[in-house]
Amino acid sequence: MGYLQDNVGMVVESLDEVISFFTEIGLKLEGKAIIEGEWAGRVTGLGSQQVEIAMMVTPDGHSRLEISRFLTPPVVADHRMAPVNALGYLRVMFAVDNLDELLPRLYQQGAKLVGEVVQYEDSYRLCYIRGPEGLLIGLAEPLGPK
Template structure:
């Protein structure tokens, strides 16, 4: 028995409504939203007496999903929303898109900002990093040709 698929990536956010708005404008689809508060969840996460709001967003027509989680209790520990791309740990999410400029135009009003610049990678992809909610780094790749 082996791994069958990557089901989702969990991302802790400080404002679930703003994060959902950002990722929906980015191009993902809201799959559902719920409140989680249970002994079972506390035992899995080792976060005692937790209450969280969760939204699942997915790639349209695909299997890729993000689980956006805002802990209501206990209060989340702040991370470094300006951590550079070479900081240890889960550092970025990557998406192939049809139009980098279009995506950037849609997410800027929701706080999306370029980390560096849009570059041409060996005439195969246009690439960039952008920061989304809570400093999440998102890589965009637009195939050339």
């Protein structure tokens, strides 16, 4: 697995549930691994740690999402349900082909629409959803010629 690439990371409780959800959006599981050892704790500043990670890649192969589940040390804070105007990292956004076809499938997996699906000029249809574990995810359907 080529993990040392540009990616966005998130910490979750259930890798399988979150992997399933992002697979529905169109990402593919690139691989899973356990990251542990003295070197890992030196990078994060957490000391001794053991983390199960899953790396997912977007359909174009240019972007990756690193999903982590901490085995040790335990999670110390939870920001998943922060509102859109909270400080810090907010959400990850994905370009999708067809919101009208995708959203019902995501609703079946427990996703909830945050506001509305809106159109920005003649460029995009956009929305925010809360996915598994309350994760905030943006979806953007490009409009016009493909």
